[in-house]
Amino acid sequence: xxxxxNNKALLVGVSAVVLGLLAGALLMLVTGNDPFxxxxxxxxxxxxxxxxxxxxLAMATPLILTGLSVAFAFRTGLFxxxxxxxxxxxxxxxxxxxxxxxxxxxxxxxxVLLGSAVGGGLWAWVSGWxxxxxxxxxxxxxxxxxxIAYWITYYIVPAYFKGQFETESRIIPQASSLKVDxxxxxxxxxxxNLGIFVALAAVVVTxxxxxxxxxxxxxxxxxxxxxxxxxAGIHVSRHIVxxxxxxxxxxxxxxxxxxxxxxxxxxxxxxxSIGLDGxxxxxxxxxxxxxxxxxxxxxGVLESGKGFMNxxxxxxxxxxxxxxxxxxxxxxxxxxxxxxxxxxxxxxxxGDRT
Amino acid sequence: xxxVIEMRNIRKEFPGIxxxxxxSLSVQKGEIHALLGENGAGKSTLMSVLFGxxxxxxxxxxxxxxxxxxxxxxxxxxxxxxMVHQHFQLVHNFTVTENMILGIExxxxxxxxxxxxxxxxxxxxxxYGLDVDPDAKIEDVSVGMQQRVEILKMLYRDSDILIxxxxxxxLTPQExxxxxxxxxxxxxxxxxxxxxxxxxxxxxxxxxxxxVIRRGKxxxxxxxxxxxxxxMAQMMVGRQVTFKVDKGPSRPGxxxxxxxxxxxxxxxxxxxxxDVSFEVRSGEILGVAGVDGNGQTELVEAITGLRSSESGAxxxxxxxxxxxxxxQRLERKLAHIxxxxxxxxxxxxxxxxxxxxxxxxxxxxxxxxGFLQREAIEKxxxxxxxxxxxxxxxxxxxxxxxxxxxxxxKAIVGREIDSNPELLVAVQxxxxxxxxxIEYIHKRLMEQRDRGKAVLLVSLELDEILDLSDRVVVLCRxxxxxxxSAQDTDEKAVGLMMAGVPQGxxx
Numbered sequence: 038x039x040x041x042x043n044n045k046a047l048l049v050g051v052s053a054v055v056l057g058l059l060a061g062a063l064l065m066l067v068t069g070n071d072p073f074x075x076x077x078x079x080x081x082x083x084x085x086x087x088x089x090x091x092x093x094l095a096m097a098t099p100l101i102l103t104g105l106s107v108a109f110a111f112r113t114g115l116f117x118x119x120x121x122x123x124x125x126x127x128x129x130x131x132x133x134x135x136x137x138x139x140x141x142x143x144x145x146x147x148x149v150l151l152g153s154a155v156g157g158g159l160w161a162w163v164s165g166w167x168x169x170x171x172x173x174x175x176x177x178x179x180x181x182x183x184x185i186a187y188w189i190t191y192y193i194v195p196a197y198f199k200g201q202f203e204t205e206s207r208i209i210p211q212a213s214s215l216k217v218d219x220x221x222x223x224x225x226x227x228x229x230n231l232g233i234f235v236a237l238a239a240v241v242v243t244x245x246x247x248x249x250x251x252x253x254x255x256x257x258x259x260x261x262x263x264x265x266x267x268x269a270g271i272h273v274s275r276h277i278v279x280x281x282x283x284x285x286x287x288x289x290x291x292x293x294x295x296x297x298x299x300x301x302x303x304x305x306x307x308x309x310s311i312g313l314d315g316x317x318x319x320x321x322x323x324x325x326x327x328x329x330x331x332x333x334x335x336x337g338v339l340e341s342g343k344g345f346m347n348x349x350x351x352x353x354x355x356x357x358x359x360x361x362x363x364x365x366x367x368x369x370x371x372x373x374x375x376x377x378x379x380x381x382x383x384x385x386x387x388g389d390r391t
Numbered sequence: 392x393x394x395v396i397e398m399r400n401i402r403k404e405f406p407g408i409x410x411x412x413x414x415s416l417s418v419q420k421g422e423i424h425a426l427l428g429e430n431g432a433g434k435s436t437l438m439s440v441l442f443g444x445x446x447x448x449x450x451x452x453x454x455x456x457x458x459x460x461x462x463x464x465x466x467x468x469x470x471x472x473x474m475v476h477q478h479f480q481l482v483h484n485f486t487v488t489e490n491m492i493l494g495i496e497x498x499x500x501x502x503x504x505x506x507x508x509x510x511x512x513x514x515x516x517x518x519y520g521l522d523v524d525p526d527a528k529i530e531d532v533s534v535g536m537q538q539r540v541e542i543l544k545m546l547y548r549d550s551d552i553l554i555x556x557x558x559x560x561x562l563t564p565q566e567x568x569x570x571x572x573x574x575x576x577x578x579x580x581x582x583x584x585x586x587x588x589x590x591x592x593x594x595x596x597x598x599x600x601x602x603v604i605r606r607g608k609x610x611x612x613x614x615x616x617x618x619x620x621x622x623m624a625q626m627m628v629g630r631q632v633t634f635k636v637d638k639g640p641s642r643p644g645x646x647x648x649x650x651x652x653x654x655x656x657x658x659x660x661x662x663x664x665x666d667v668s669f670e671v672r673s674g675e676i677l678g679v680a681g682v683d684g685n686g687q688t689e690l691v692e693a694i695t696g697l698r699s700s701e702s703g704a705x706x707x708x709x710x711x712x713x714x715x716x717x718x719q720r721l722e723r724k725l726a727h728i729x730x731x732x733x734x735x736x737x738x739x740x741x742x743x744x745x746x747x748x749x750x751x752x753x754x755x756x757x758x759x760x761g762f763l764q765r766e767a768i769e770k771x772x773x774x775x776x777x778x779x780x781x782x783x784x785x786x787x788x789x790x791x792x793x794x795x796x797x798x799x800x801k802a803i804v805g806r807e808i809d810s811n812p813e814l815l816v817a818v819q820x821x822x823x824x825x826x827x828x829i830e831y832i833h834k835r836l837m838e839q840r841d842r843g844k845a846v847l848l849v850s851l852e853l854d855e856i857l858d859l860s861d862r863v864v865v866l867c868r869x870x871x872x873x874x875x876s877a878q879d880t881d882e883k884a885v886g887l888m889m890a891g892v893p894q895g896x897x898x
Contacts, residue, residue: 251761251762251763254745254752257738258749262734262737265735265736265737267717268697268749269721
């Protein structure tokens with residue numbers, strides 16, 4: 038059993054990051070900017086003081102959860118493209134609960150979180166069930182459900198929770214927000230909130246489920262080889278549904294940390310970008326829960342640093358996005374990177390060119 | 392001496408292992424030279440070096456007396472070296488002719504000119520007795536014919552040194568005889584042949600000389616005519632090998648498996664098993680003989696619960712399991728060595744330890760309250776690895792993907808026998824394995840029988856069926872042609888039944 042961090046995956050992830058940063062440097066050079074200065078401001082923007090570190094982590098929080106969602110489904114051989122829709126439903130449920138019940142915070146917050154997990158979980162359950170029952174591919178059904186979630190939110194928010202504008206909900210009361218004073222103060226007024234603890238707990242829990250439980254063993258067995266799973270008497274379709282549901286619950290929690298944590302209201306007309314970004318996070322992390330944490334924080338640094346870089350230099354913020362895209366590209370072609378390492382390892386001692 | 396191929400002191404390493412260590416091989420013009428070795432001994436690596444797929448770390452290659460550097464397979468092709476791979480490299484919805492010209496398309500102003508090519512194929516086919524129709528589509532022809540197309544491909548490219556990689560693994564007994572005739576024809580026309588195999592019978596039947604490789608090193612090159620099969624086997628395995636299984640008298644007990652008028656449809660909804668009835672008793676091995684695709688797969692899937700049956704009933708230990716789930720059947724002490732070990736029997740990306748608990752992972756001591764118990768799982772793996780002699784690089788933690796075919800199969804056999812089944816369904820348990828592993832697995836199956844368990848053995852190898860079974864049932868087109876006692880029958884009689892002739896005619 039693999040209980041340690043996979044060294045090879047770590048090596049590939051780190052080299053994808055390094056190569057992506059190098060490509061970004063090249064881009065800055067080509068556009069006539071100083072890459073050293075660029076990176077200096079990019080990382081300073083993400084890390085230079087308590088507030089910025091806090092914002093980086095706050096940015097990373099929902100990414101950790103959607104990254105886990107994608108990674109978890111992927112270990113069972115499922116490609117969850119619908120983390121965005123699941124997060125939206127999770128966020129909608131969280132907001133609805135937060136705006137409806139005037140309970141004290143210690144009672145209300147767990148209900149809000151639970152509600153978001155159940156909402157996201159049920160949303161993804163539909164895809165799992167359709168796959169198990171009718172063999173509908175989850176890529177198709179999750180994308181379609183994204184849009185259904187989008188339009189449901191579009192209808193419900195203005196109809197029942199209309200705020201100052203037609204396009205967003207009322208601001209949630211303090212009691213149902215994941216923001217707490219001591220954290221906000223500790224990080225000098227940043228967006229950092231209790232969501233980070235939810236995300237960290239989710240990392241630990243998914244890691245334990247995947248590596249140490251019977252459920253995780255079965256999910257992986259189904260993912261690696263469904264014929265062998267069937268041969269061993271494992272109920273394949275039941276585990277496909279279970280995996281999608283857990284993945285959806287994680288994405289639903291991501292929605293809570295986004296809409297009642299990082300933000301204080303839910304907007305209509307946007308699918309949260311954390312859904313697709315979650316795929317990138319999981320990809321860079323080779324689908325390991327611990328890796329997801331690392332790569333989400335790294336993306337958080339780039340996300341929150343690119344504005345500062347833009348303000349301090351003439352480098353456009355798009356360079357930050359390009360770096361992220363390049364890193365994803367290198368992570369996706371990790372096989373090539375691996376092969377390159379093997380080749381170097383072999384070539385060095387011999388020095389021949391064949 | 393007129394060597395067409397000389398490989399001198401070849402050394403090829405992979406991370407962690409030396410696949411070829413100081414290997415030398417010399418092939419004479421017009422000879423059939425066998426390359427014999429167990430799975431993983433380094434035969435395929437050596438041939439890949441010769442074919443330009445791998446670059447050796449040391450050593451040199453000589454073709455027709457000149458030293459050459461095989462940078463890639465194209466160089467080998469230009470030097471007249473051709474290879475029939477174990478897995479054919481044909482485009483299935485192309486015709487024979489289209490496959491033949493792939494990569495060297497004859498054209499006039501950008502338009503294919505197939506006629507001349509088809510004509511040449513016809514001539515070559517006649518010259519070597521290959522019986523290939525240039526206009527047939529690959530997907531419509533038999534496996535044996537596909538292999539002949541591969542052979543033709545080499546001839547079409549004017550190869551005069553032909554490498555055959557385990558060519559008989561996919562053929563029926565009759566097709567094997569045909570292939571041998573073809574190889575003799577090729578030899579007569581002056582071609583040199585390298586035959587990679589671990590089947591001694593074939594070497595004895597066709598090869599002139601034989602080079603034996605064990606663990607990456609050459610054990611020796613021998614004249615086939617003056618060496619016995621036993622001597623070759625001993626060279627290959629490194630110890631004495633018995634071919635005949637020790638089979639004492641059987642003491643059949645009560646009925647364990649009863650198949651009652653069973654009919655099963657295949658995936659295309661066509662009836663694949665038709666009204667079949669038989670019984671397997673404890674303490675006996677019942678063999679199921681038949682040509683591939685005559686209902687064996689569907690029969691086994693119905694018994695093991697992977698496929699629902701159309702009508703009839705299956706009884707295990709007296710209780711009706713026709714509608715039971717796989718898990719329920721496993722609980723009733725059924726074990727299954729599946730036909731395709733990599734597709735069904737193992738999860739290649741799991742470790743050995745994880746694969747050993749595939750069917751029992753949820754039981755104490757391997758898990759408690761839903762949590763896996765690492766220590767117990769590892770201990771179990773250590774025990775099975777030593778009990779069933781499964782060789783791997785990292786013991787319990789080795790990914791099964793990295794194990795050789797023989798060791799993968801031993802892992803499955805170990806896991807299934809260790810579950811102490813009342814009925815063991817073994818399908819092609821020794822497919823693609825070397826002599827040492829076959830001997831070992833046969834012994835284990837026999838042990839099951841002698842311990843009073845029931846064994847249902849399904850195999851395409853008639854030798855295996857006749858050697859191991861007490862009774863044999865023969866399937867043809869999904870119907871049971873007859874049941875015979877293994878003692879009172881022979882290959883010929885069963886062969887006739889396999890073709891659908893009932894046993895009355897066979898005596």
